[in-house]
Amino acid sequence: MTLTATPGQTVGPFFHYGLAYDGDCVLVPPGSPGSVLLRGQVLDGAGVAVRDALVEIWQTRPDGSVPRDVGSLRRDGWSFTGFGRACTGQDGRYVFSTLVPGAGKPGRPAFFAVTVFARGLSNRLFTRAYLPHDDAALAGDPLLSALPPRRRATLLASRDERGFVFDIHLQGANETVFLRYPGQ
Amino acid sequence: MFRRAPAGPTVRAMSSRARARELEPQSVISSEMAAIESDYRRAGVEETQPRLDYPPYRGSLLRHPTRDPCDVDPEAIERWAPCFGARDVDPLEADLTVGHAGEPVGERVVVTGRVVDGDGRPVRGQLVEIWQANAAGRYVHRRDQHPAPLDPHFTGAGRCLTDGDGWYRFQTIKPGPYPWRNHCNAWRPAHIHFSVFGAAFTQRLVTQMYFPGDPLFAFDPIYQSITDRRARDRLVATYDHGLTSHEWALGYRWDIVLTGGQPTYVEAGELV
Numbered sequence: 001m002t003l004t005a006t007p008g009q010t011v012g013p014f015f016h017y018g019l020a021y022d023g024d025c026v027l028v029p030p031g032s033p034g035s036v037l038l039r040g041q042v043l044d045g046a047g048v049a050v051r052d053a054l055v056e057i058w059q060t061r062p063d064g065s066v067p068r069d070v071g072s073l074r075r076d077g078w079s080f081t082g083f084g085r086a087c088t089g090q091d092g093r094y095v096f097s098t099l100v101p102g103a104g105k106p107g108r109p110a111f112f113a114v115t116v117f118a119r120g121l122s123n124r125l126f127t128r129a130y131l132p133h134d135d136a137a138l139a140g141d142p143l144l145s146a147l148p149p150r151r152r153a154t155l156l157a158s159r160d161e162r163g164f165v166f167d168i169h170l171q172g173a174n175e176t177v178f179l180r181y182p183g184q
Numbered sequence: 185m186f187r188r189a190p191a192g193p194t195v196r197a198m199s200s201r202a203r204a205r206e207l208e209p210q211s212v213i214s215s216e217m218a219a220i221e222s223d224y225r226r227a228g229v230e231e232t233q234p235r236l237d238y239p240p241y242r243g244s245l246l247r248h249p250t251r252d253p254c255d256v257d258p259e260a261i262e263r264w265a266p267c268f269g270a271r272d273v274d275p276l277e278a279d280l281t282v283g284h285a286g287e288p289v290g291e292r293v294v295v296t297g298r299v300v301d302g303d304g305r306p307v308r309g310q311l312v313e314i315w316q317a318n319a320a321g322r323y324v325h326r327r328d329q330h331p332a333p334l335d336p337h338f339t340g341a342g343r344c345l346t347d348g349d350g351w352y353r354f355q356t357i358k359p360g361p362y363p364w365r366n367h368c369n370a371w372r373p374a375h376i377h378f379s380v381f382g383a384a385f386t387q388r389l390v391t392q393m394y395f396p397g398d399p400l401f402a403f404d405p406i407y408q409s410i411t412d413r414r415a416r417d418r419l420v421a422t423y424d425h426g427l428t429s430h431e432w433a434l435g436y437r438w439d440i441v442l443t444g445g446q447p448t449y450v451e452a453g454e455l456v
């Protein structure tokens with residue numbers, strides 16, 4: 001490594017017209033075969049909804065492979081690009097219509113890779129929203145198994161009738177576990 | 185229906201003075217920033233990114249995590265990045281001065297540079313998005329209440345894909361500084377917001393590019409949330425007379441370095 005990374009800065013309050021686009025949070029049409037919702041709320045340290053946050057997801061296909069299709073910005077209705085972006089609403093909620101990600105490797109748990117941006121947040125945050133159903137795989141995950149139960153719980157999406165729910169706490173007792181990758 | 189008399193400049197200035205009384209003065213913010221920077225210098229450990237916990241930026245108080253991030257090795261999905269291609273971006277989106285009925289007001293500029301990884305390798309065919317205020321410091325956003333004019337010929341959002349050597353290039357208007365309510369008389373230095381994808385998910389970056397010599401740098405807690413002066417300087421473009429074109433536009437050069445994770449390289453052409 002010879003060069004130093006460019007510093008991040010907050011996304012600010014006025015990102016919507018720069019970053020939002022038609023179909024940004026619709027990776028697959030709602031109600032199409034295999035579609036689920038991934039949704040949740042972004043909350044600050046006082047438990048107040050963050051209405052000017054941006055959540056991005058990047059995920060495997062249901063078979064665990066990494067999507068290489070272009071077209072996230074102009075969706076064609078059938079390619080699965082694996083990338084989505086959602087602005088939170090007045091209630092701090094975001095929602096994606098997508099497919100269930102598959103495990104990247106057999107026996108490992110599947111997750112959505114998640115990036116969070118917000119006014120007041122000086123740099124992006126990385127996290128993972130793990131699918132809750134595969135206990136054996138979750139138990140064998142190096143990140144999850146190194147965490148105390150309460151911290152671990154912040155990385156597990158919960159299942160509901162329409163898909164998955166994953167709340168993001170920027171601060172506080174239930175603060176989400178955020179990630180740092182090598183070289184950062 | 186009542187018809188409200190248009191507020192003249194005096195009335196508007198008075199009401200903004202009334203609002204300002206609720207806000208802390210610049211001197212409070214400035215002394216907090218100075219204290220943090222002198223502590224940073226004394227500690228002698230180099231920081232290259234902004235502090236998430238930076239109280240002078242009041243909007244961050246309840247929005248920064250208080251625990252250290254967990255170190256983790258990227259899984260396969262995180263070693264790759266989303267793919268964007270010609271289908272996603274129209275080349276015209278790199279020119280923010282076109283697409284309206286007339287020419288926008290302000291100083292026409294070209295902003296260009298390379299996106300590279302920590303080893304200097306180009307990030308090819310990747311998406312760069314920008315958004316910014318107009319020349320008067322006003323965003324086309326319903327939450328922007330700054331009483332400066334909107335420009336009917338300027339929206340201020342653009343996109344492009346980096347080329348085979350990692351170059352991006354935008355033509356736009358130099359944005360104006362604008363006020364915000366962090367404290368009394370808070371003004372953001374002129375900046376362009378950048379959103380950049382790397383060769384891996386882990387390299388994702390959203391940041392702001394500034395213009396050289398801005399007198400507002402010293403007063404701005406967002407810029408100063410990067411406590412290291414050399415690191416802050418990395419967000420400032422360089423005026424490049426070689427990029428400036430005759431009777432047309434001023435040229436600025438700004439390179440972007442993305443690190444983190446173990447990027448997976450895709451051959452040039454595979455993305456396009």
Ligand SMILES: [Fe+2]
Pocket residue numbers: 012014317372375377
């Ligand atoms: Fe801004």
